[in-house]
Amino acid sequence: MTAARGLLRHGLTVYAVCYLSFLYVPLFLLPLFSFNDSIFIAFPLSGFTTKWYVQMFQDDAMHRALWNTVKVGVMASLVSTILGLFAARALTRYAMPGRSVVLGFATLPLFIPDIVLGISLLILMTSVGIPLSLVSVALGHVMLCLPFAIAVLLSRFEGFDRSYEEASLDLGENGWMTFWRVTFPLVLPGIVSSLLLTFIVSFDDFLIAFFLSGTEPTLPVYIWAQLRFPFQLPGVLALGAAILLGSCTVVVIAEWIRSWGVKGETHSHIAGI
């Protein structure tokens, strides 16, 4: 029995390691070949070079696309996090009939293929007369980001103890000051985490931007256009490696911040005010 269990445990560990490799090896190929001194993405590697990165830094069209993506990402993450903050507060604080309907509505974008979201937004923009631009992309991204903002903030609001707010009100603070001095600091990690994660969601989106960006491409739309030209591929690899590294860093930071104060650190947050 023990032997069988040991085998099972061992087998599972091996499986877990294989699974992680399956997840990560494809991603590691981008940085690996981005330093390869060849126009072909193939083995054997033909020597170390940083010229693809130099080429990337000199590419003006890429810079414009990057700047467009950042502008859209900042708008979408700010708006979706603020909307999500109000919504999550309401959904946890007030007895609301129809709560599950609201939640279902807000998570609906996760269950609709991006292409359908993209074309229906395209129809909306042309029907209402909003020109295709970074603004229309940002509008679409607010919808795309909202489920993530609400999920992150909801878990933060659910995790905190109402008695802190009650104590503050009992001690004579008004509603606004209570929110500002008690509630806000407690939810702050959730807000930061939501801002970072929604920025990433917006930054990575290709399809909605593909339909809505008009003549101002975001970075994924720019990359898509480059993929048609084989001689551009090493440049895409360098850019891709940089994006992967950037988004992994941001996500790890976001998750780390999100876990703040969850395990008994709430007191130190309050004490720190």
Place this chain on the structure above:
Amino acid sequence: MAAAHGVMGDAPVRSTRHFLHSETLRGYFLVSPALAALIFTLAAPLTLLVLYSLWTQNDLTLDTNPSLAQYERVFGTDAYRVLFLRSLGISSLVTLLTVAMAYPMAYFVAFKVKRAKFLWLIALTVPFWTSYLLRVFAWKIILGYNGVINSGLISLGLISDPFEFLLYNPTAVVVTLAHAFAAFAILPIYVSLEKIDRSLLEAAADLGDGPVSRFFRITLPLSVPGVIGAAVLIFVPTTGDYVTPALVGGTDGLMIANMVQVQFARVNNWPLGAALSIASMGAVAFVACMTIVMARFAVRRIR
């Protein structure tokens, strides 16, 4: 605020004071900006999409007399039927494969990892947050004619001519999608496994169940909600996936989303594109509901 009135329909609202102090109204007041944004960017566009699918494109003019002509075309054309069946087939395969591969992984984190569970979960979800386009592109590099696998095997001397069957076919689409949607499977299954009351497992062991029968009689049935959740989260978006078939699918691997895009871009027949996308969402919803009903029934039989 329309929703608030709907819900509060028969509640007596006598004064502004009362109005502001009602818990429900306060809640809906706070939710209303998000609801308004969703109505404008989700409900309105989807309604317009349905409207468009009932219209007809005559060369440059749009005939707005409602008709089911587009749907007749969608269901009556063999080429579209092939695309529908292929999309559903590919995403069913992806769903099965991804869930089957993710289950042992989720089981490992839920039951075998004692410390650093958080780190494992982060490690498993970080790839999901990276650019989808780049992940698909990575598979194009791996599977290509002069790609990583072919050139690797050739430089190792294992083969002399590159394999041609790796890229541009439905299998490439399945593999790429299974990789891209891994996190969608792991998290729901992990949550349902983590929730299982450990004393049930002890009770089964005390009553003489071995590890295997214990797994099939307790762990697996109790984790079915997670498995269903994972399956829906994978099946629904993969059926409508555009990027993967476009990059690694070739002609034989094209799916319904690629046809939708063609109608909206090159052919400029928006009504047909709208009907195609609504029909595909309908088909997905139908298959997903049937599967859920069947899975529930199966679980009841086991119990």
